[in-house]
Amino acid sequence: MLDLRPPANRVSRKAVLYWTARAALGWLAPLAGELVWLLFGGGTALVIALIVTGVLAAAHLVVMPQWRYRVHRWETTPQVVYTQSGWFNQERRIAPVSRIQTVDTERGPLERLFGLANLTVTTASARGPVHVHGLDLDTTQRLAAELAARTQAVAGDAT
Known part of the structure; x- marks a missing residue:
């Protein structure tokens, strides 16, 4: 019978950088879109949206790769x-x-x-x-x- 403990081996430590880079590429489109919209006359609400998107992106890029590596x-x-x-x-x-x-x-x-x-x-x-x-x-x-x-x-x- 198999002991249902967590499997013994972690993935490569390089996976953290890979997951970070892949996630960063995913955040480029919304951030670029908001920046272009801002340059063409977006208002205060768009500045707030850009800040919120930036904070969410940063949190995702910091937390997700480390979490995945641990799991x-x-x-x-x-x-x-x-x-x-x-x-x-x-x-x-x-x-x-x-x-x-x-x-x-x-x-x-x-x-x-x-x-x-x-x-x-x-x-x-x-x-x-x-x-x-x-x-x-x-x-x-x-x-x-x-x-x-x-x-x-x-x-x-x-x-």
């Missing part, structure tokens, strides 16, 4: 892949190795810039795949190879 964890054993993720709604997923169908890695342009990658473990489950986001590239490649080897060592078709 997001992963672990593998010879029997299972175990993850914990979430922001407000936190979720723990346990996928038996015997149910793994595919193991995939994925890296977007921003993840490549930070040396990160994501692991997706697809299982024979209606709940969907298990994801581990924010791993360093070497860990992701090693983990994918290990899980693929473990999957091949288990008899059956993972259904």
Whole structure:
């Protein structure tokens, strides 16, 4: 039986910078829009909206990446892949190795810039795949190879 403690491994510390950069890019559009509107004659209400947006953006950029880093964890054993993720709604997923169908890695342009990658473990489950986001590239490649080897060592078709 698996001990339902938090998984042992944290994601890469570089994920904090990645999540911060990604969130900052998301805040650029509303801030730029408000600034342009302000330049073309926005009033006092728009200045207040710009200040509020700036404060919310700053709070999000400071709190969210650290919070995610403290929550997001992963672990593998010879029997299972175990993850914990979430922001407000936190979720723990346990996928038996015997149910793994595919193991995939994925890296977007921003993840490549930070040396990160994501692991997706697809299982024979209606709940969907298990994801581990924010791993360093070497860990992701090693983990994918290990899980693929473990999957091949288990008899059956993972259904």
